Structure formats: structure tokens, C-alpha cells
Amino acid sequence: MCPNTQKPGSESELVEMFKALFKPEFPPSDLLLGIGDDAAVFEPGVDPETKFVITTDMLVEDVHFRREFHSFYDIGWRTAVANISDIAAMGAHPRYGVASLASPHDMTTEDIMEFARGLNDAMVAFESYVIGGDLTRSTDKMSTSLTIIGETTGRILTRTGAQLGDVVAVTGSLGVSGAGLAVLQADNPLIGEELREVVVNKHLRPVPRVWAGQVCAGTEGIHCMMDISDGLGIDIGRLCRASRTGVRIFEEQIPIADETRKIAEILNRDSLEFVNSGEDFELMVVGDPQAVEGLMHFLSNHPYTLPLTIVGEILDEPLGMHLARIDGSVVNPSELGWDHFRTREQGNG
Amino acid sequence: MCPNTQKPGSESELVEMFKALFKPEFPPSDLLLGIGDDAAVFEPGVDPETKFVITTDMLVEDVHFRREFHSFYDIGWRTAVANISDIAAMGAHPRYGVASLASPHDMTTEDIMEFARGLNDAMVAFESYVIGGDLTRSTDKMSTSLTIIGETTGRILTRTGAQLGDVVAVTGSLGVSGAGLAVLQADNPLIGEELREVVVNKHLRPVPRVWAGQVCAGTEGIHCMMDISDGLGIDIGRLCRASRTGVRIFEEQIPIADETRKIAEILNRDSLEFVNSGEDFELMVVGDPQAVEGLMHFLSNHPYTLPLTIVGEILDEPLGMHLARIDGSVVNPSELGWDHFRTREQGNG
Numbered sequence: 040m041c042p043n044t045q046k047p048g049s050e051s052e053l054v055e056m057f058k059a060l061f062k063p064e065f066p067p068s069d070l071l072l073g074i075g076d077d078a079a080v081f082e083p084g085v086d087p088e089t090k091f092v093i094t095t096d097m098l099v100e101d102v103h104f105r106r107e108f109h110s111f112y113d114i115g116w117r118t119a120v121a122n123i124s125d126i127a128a129m130g131a132h133p134r135y136g137v138a139s140l141a142s143p144h145d146m147t148t149e150d151i152m153e154f155a156r157g158l159n160d161a162m163v164a165f166e167s168y169v170i171g172g173d174l175t176r177s178t179d180k181m182s183t184s185l186t187i188i189g190e191t192t193g194r195i196l197t198r199t200g201a202q203l204g205d206v207v208a209v210t211g212s213l214g215v216s217g218a219g220l221a222v223l224q225a226d227n228p229l230i231g232e233e234l235r236e237v238v239v240n241k242h243l244r245p246v247p248r249v250w251a252g253q254v255c256a257g258t259e260g261i262h263c264m265m266d267i268s269d270g271l272g273i274d275i276g277r278l279c280r281a282s283r284t285g286v287r288i289f290e291e292q293i294p295i296a297d298e299t300r301k302i303a304e305i306l307n308r309d310s311l312e313f314v315n316s317g318e319d320f321e322l323m324v325v326g327d328p329q330a331v332e333g334l335m336h337f338l339s340n341h342p343y344t345l346p347l348t349i350v351g352e353i354l355d356e357p358l359g360m361h362l363a364r365i366d367g368s369v370v371n372p373s374e375l376g377w378d379h380f381r382t383r384e385q386g387n388g
Numbered sequence: 389m390c391p392n393t394q395k396p397g398s399e400s401e402l403v404e405m406f407k408a409l410f411k412p413e414f415p416p417s418d419l420l421l422g423i424g425d426d427a428a429v430f431e432p433g434v435d436p437e438t439k440f441v442i443t444t445d446m447l448v449e450d451v452h453f454r455r456e457f458h459s460f461y462d463i464g465w466r467t468a469v470a471n472i473s474d475i476a477a478m479g480a481h482p483r484y485g486v487a488s489l490a491s492p493h494d495m496t497t498e499d500i501m502e503f504a505r506g507l508n509d510a511m512v513a514f515e516s517y518v519i520g521g522d523l524t525r526s527t528d529k530m531s532t533s534l535t536i537i538g539e540t541t542g543r544i545l546t547r548t549g550a551q552l553g554d555v556v557a558v559t560g561s562l563g564v565s566g567a568g569l570a571v572l573q574a575d576n577p578l579i580g581e582e583l584r585e586v587v588v589n590k591h592l593r594p595v596p597r598v599w600a601g602q603v604c605a606g607t608e609g610i611h612c613m614m615d616i617s618d619g620l621g622i623d624i625g626r627l628c629r630a631s632r633t634g635v636r637i638f639e640e641q642i643p644i645a646d647e648t649r650k651i652a653e654i655l656n657r658d659s660l661e662f663v664n665s666g667e668d669f670e671l672m673v674v675g676d677p678q679a680v681e682g683l684m685h686f687l688s689n690h691p692y693t694l695p696l697t698i699v700g701e702i703l704d705e706p707l708g709m710h711l712a713r714i715d716g717s718v719v720n721p722s723e724l725g726w727d728h729f730r731t732r733e734q735g736n737g
Contacts, residue, residue, distance in 0.1 A: 184444070
């Protein structure tokens with residue numbers, strides 16, 4: 040709106056710093072043009088079987104992260120993982136990302152670069168690259184946005200396709216991220232340093248299940264998959280609605296780490312709350328029992344030793360959705376979890 | 389974070405409304421999966437020559453738009469156009485978009501849908517479709533983000549490649565959007581209703597030059613192209629730095645509409661300020677004089693009658709960047725315009 044003089048820290052100089060940071064060590068052969076023009080360009084010269092998978096997520100300060108808990112690096116990491124996890128949940132491999140940052144005036148150039156480093160490290164860890172973006176000021180809160188395009192020549196696993204007789208399984212353990220957030224929000228001297236570190240680390244640096252997602256998509260008899268980003272309850276509800284089925288989940292079968300249970304006990308919380316607070320970025324997999332058992336064996340015996348645990352079974356749609364609690368009560372799992380448009384308080388999402 | 393009951397207006401219900409709104413009238417044959425899963429999927433089954441072009445933009449309340457001036461529909465339209473214009477500036481055609489919205493608590497479901505309608509109308513106008521997105525709450529300001537993937541089997545025109553002897557031309561007329569914003573910010577009884585409407589409409593509903601971009605990319609002798617989103621001055625500076633050239637622009641040659649000049653006169657502003665306030669979303673095209681003249685003839689004689697005007701010439705890099713003003717003075721054009729990280733006041737961008 041008014042004449043500017045060129046000084047250090049201008050948008051163009053930041054773009055130059057991003058170019059250097061995001062430059063792939065070994066540039067993919069199909070990348071024709073990266074950061075710095077009106078748009079980025081790639082020419083996949085594709086196998087006609089190639090499917091492109093595209094997803095986007097926006098993270099907003101005080102909704103998805105809080106600067107008192109999350110460093111700028113953590114925010115960058117989390118922005119990447121939220122998206123990579125969605126690509127993983129389709130059975131695809133992340134390729135390229137375009138990122139946006141709205142930065143408040145109190146963010147310095149170093150803060151912006153720290154955000155970019157967290158973003159880049161998570162992308163590169165999964166062989167994917169930031170090839171473009173948009174940088175703008177915000178008059179108030181910080182927000183970030185990332186779009187990732189992934190690809191696969193194999194099968195895509197959606198939320199649709201669950202069948203009567205299928206079982207529901209989840210990777211890893213659930214609730215660790217929620218326990219970590221709870222510890223950040225309400226620290227307690229009874230929580231030892233070691234215990235604190237386990238759950239807080241998992242909250243701050245979640246890891247998406249990219250490899251497992253591809254294995255699941257390649258396994259016959261697996262019918263659907265999604266990532267658990269908003270909590271087991273609400274997310275199984277979404278899967279069942281998409282597949283037009285019911286479900287029965289058994290609380291006692293849900294894999295909850297000892298650390299999560301200990302935190303719940305100390306903070307006088309129900310560990311199921313943590314399971315439903317989301318952001319574990321584990322995968323939920325539905326398929327026929329033999330296929331799921333084969334997967335369990337394969338995933339847990341691979342050098343990565345990723346547990347896969349059956350937590351329930353698919354029912355006919357008219358039978359509804361049930362979560363059988365350990366105390367004998369039954370609740371509707373789809374009513375547990377995170378819905379931005381229902382819950383008014385700030386927290387994670 | 390806490391149990392929710394399903395009520396109207398939940399995230400899932402909004403997603404259903406989006407699905408219905410964004411559904412293409414004639415679904416593209418390569419679109420396998422749209423809104424509602426972890427990610428959207430398309431299988432272009434591609435011509436090995438196909439290049440994908442990807443761009444993203446984030447718009448933030450009180451930086452890129454103000455709710456007192458821009459309706460939710462306008463904000464959606466603007467979000468789409470900012471991105472489509474970048475795709476146009478590469479010579480590509482927009483195909484698919486994924487959009488995000490962070491909505492403050494005072495935005496109603498109807499406000500959200502009005503934003504979505506503006507977004508959808510602009511996308512559909514250029515035969516492109518929203519196939520996914522993310523919806524979240526904001527604790528404060530509204531922000532939007534869109535990523536568009538476009539494609540072309542033809543040539544890509546970047547900002548690099550301007551050569552000594554080339555001329556610089558721009559489509560349409562510059563400064564109308566800036567004049568429109570000025571009228572919105574400081575209305576003046578001397579500005580008649582008709583005059584007001586011309587410039588305000590152009591500001592609120594900009595139109596990207598998709599067709600012209602493709603024509604330019606297909607014209608031999610055209611060497612580079614970019615869209616003018618931050619103002620002629622700063623944007624020609626970016627092009628010259630990318631191409632390692634200098635430039636001389638002649639103010640008297642810049643196409644400025646009579647309406648823009650009248651507004652400048654009434655508001656006692658310099659019309660060059662409007663030219664440099666950006667958001668006209670016109671294209672800047674650089675090429676050898678014969679090629680540009682051929683383009684001028686073609687574009688202005690087509691039923692669309694889009695003017696293309698030569699505004700300057702490319703110089704050797706050591707000669708620097710010059711804007712020859714009508715009053716005889718010379719300024720550096722790259723120091724005029726909008727840089728989010730230099731200008732602290734709120735305005736457009």
C-alpha cells in the first residue's frame with residue numbers, strides 16, 4: 040500500500056532462506072520447479088496406474104497448539120505430521136507439500152525459520168519435500184496450513200467398505216498424546232521426569248504410520264483404513280457412517296500404554312478421555328479377521344515391531360455403535376472425541 | 389477433549405453440506421474420490437507430457453480482507469482467484485483445489501456456506517473443483533487457505549528468461565482494485581454511484597486471466613510471465629531479479645482506467661499508488677517485441693477483447709530498475725508495492 044525500502048528480513052529474503060532450507064538433498068527427477076515462482080511444477084511422466092492423493096490441514100494457535108507448550112519447531116513438525124498421516128491413511132506415499140504461515144508481528148525471522156525447520160525435518164523424514172508456499176503476516180494469532188500431494192500405484196484404502204464380520208484394529212497405542220497434553224496443561228509433582236518425558240515427547244513429536252499404511256493397503260482382505268486424528272470414538276463413528284455399518288468396541292482391548300494409565304491415575308482422569316482426545320496419528324484398520332491377524336503378525340515381527348491390536352468388530356448398521364466399557368456400561372463411541380464445531384473450549388484438535 | 393452430543397451444525401453436518409455444494413455438475417473422469425475421506429484422490433492416467441502446477445495462498449482477516457468491506461461470498465471468491473491467478477500465470481489450467489477455513493465463533497453456518505459459495509463459484513467459473521479441505525475454529529480472526537493443482541501439456545512460463553531487447557506488457561488495466569479499496573476505506577460524496585460501482589466491483593470480484601495465460605504460454609517468443617498480485621512495481625522487481633535483468637518502465641504507458649484516474653483525483657491520491665497496491669490479478673508478460681505485438685493483436689481481436697499494453701523494456705542487469713515518472717523523476721519500481729514483512733499497517737495484499 041505504500042512505498043517500501045528493501046531491508047533485511049523482507050519477504051523476498053525470507054523466500055531465499057526457505058529455498059536454501061527446503062532444497063532436497065537429492066532432488067526428485069520429476070520436480071521441475073520448486074519455491075520462488077508463481078507455482079511449483081512437477082512432471083511425473085506417469086505410470087497410467089498412478090493415483091494422486093491430496094490433503095490439507097490448517098492449524099490455528101490456541102486451537103491446535105499453544106505457544107506456551109509448543110515450540111515453533113514443534114508447530115512445524117505437527118503441521119507436517121497432521122497431513123502426512125492423512126496420506127498414510129490412504130495407503131499412499133507423501134511426495135510434495137506447499138505450506139503457508141500467517142505469522143504475528145512478535146515472530147522473529149529466527150522463529151519463522153525454526154517453524155520451517157520443524158516442518159522440513161518431518162517432511163524429509165518421509166521422503167517428501169516442501170516445494171512452495173505462502174508467507175503472510177497475521178494481526179493476531181499464528182496459523183499454518185499445509186497441503187500434501189502423495190502418490191501410489193497400488194490400492195487406495197478409504198473409510199468405505201467395512202463389512203459384517205470384519206474386525207477393527209489400531210496400530211501402536213492410543214491416548215499417549217492426550218496424556219502428554221494433559222501433563223503440559225496440569226503438571227503434577229507426582230509425575231516423575233521420565234514418565235513426563237515419554238508422554239510429552241509423543242505429544243510434541245508425533246510420528247505418522249506411513250510404512251504401515253502402505254503395508255495395509257497392499258494386504259488383501261483389508262477393507263478400510265483411516266488415521267485416528269480426532270480420537271478413536273469419533274473417528275470410528277465416521278468410518279461406520281461412511282461404510283453404513285455399526286460397530287462394537289471393547290474398552291479392555293484398547294491398547295493403552297502403562298505410562299498413559301499412570302498419568303490418568305495421578306491426574307485423576309479417565310484414560311479413555313485421552314484415547315478420545317486425538318492426535319495419536321495411529322491408523323485404524325478394518326478387515327476380515329484372517330487378514331488382520333496376518334497383518335498383526337507381519338507388522339509386529341518386522342524390525343519396526345509395530346503392534347496392531349484388535350479392538351472391536353463391525354456390526355450391521357441397525358445394531359448401532361457401541362463401546363463396551365470395563366465397568367459394564369455401554370456408550371456411543373461416536374459421541375466421544377473432538378469436533379471443532381461442538382466443543383467451544385480451547386484444546387487440541 | 390470432552391464428550392459431544394450430535395446436534396445440527398456439527399463438523400460432520402457441515403462436511404455433508406460442502407459435499408453437496410462442491411459436487412461437480414459433470415464429475416471429471418479422473419476424479420476418484422472427493423470430499424469426505426482422509427484425502428481426495430485423482431488418477432490422471434496421464435499423458436507423459438503432463439506437468440502439474442501447484443500453488444497455495446493463505447488469506448488472513450484484516451491483512452487480506454476486512455469483514456466490514458468484504459462479504460463472506462467475496463472472501464471465498466478472492467481466496468479462489470488469488471490461487472487461480474497463479475496457475476494462470478504459469479500458462480496452466482486449474483483442476484482441483486483443497487480449501488481450509490478457520491472460522492471465528494461469530495461465524496454462523498450460513499456465513500460458512502456463503503464463503504463456500506463464493507469459493508465454489510469462482511472455481512467452477514474456471515472449470516475447477518474443490519475436492520477436499522479442512523474446517524476448524526479460530527479463537528479470533530478468520531483465515532482461509534486454498535491450494536490448487538493445475539495441469540498443462542504445454543510450455544510452462546516462469547519468471548526466469550527475460551532477455552535484453554524484450555518488452556514488458558500487462559493485460560487489462562492496473563490500479564482498479566486499489567482504487568476500489570480506497571473508495572471502500574474512504575468514501576467520498578464526490579464519487580458518484582456509477583463510478584464507485586465500477587472500481588469497488590473490480591476490487592471485490594477480481595477475475596483471473598486463465599485463458600490469456602494459456603495463449604501467452606503457447607506463443608513463441610514470449611519468455612516469461614507472472615501475475616501482478618502485489619503491485620506492478622514490486623512484481624516486476626521480482627521478475628527482473630529472477631531473470632537477472634534490469635528494466636525500464638514508463639509511467640505514461642501504464643494502462644490506467646479513466647475511473648481509476650478520477651478516483652485518484654477526487655481522493656487526492658497518486659494513481660500510481662493504486663497501480664502498486666496489487667490485487668488486480670492481471671498478467672505481466674515479457675517477450676520479444678514481435679511476439680508481444682502479435683499477442684496484442686490476437687488478444688484484443690478475440691471476442692474477449694482483452695487489451696495487452698507494452699509498459700517498458702528489459703535492460704541489462706547492471707543498468708538496474710527504473711520507473712520513469714510522468715513528472716520526469718525516476719524511481720526504483722521494486723521499492724513500490726506490497727511486502728507483508730515490510731509494511732506494518734493493515735491493508736490489502
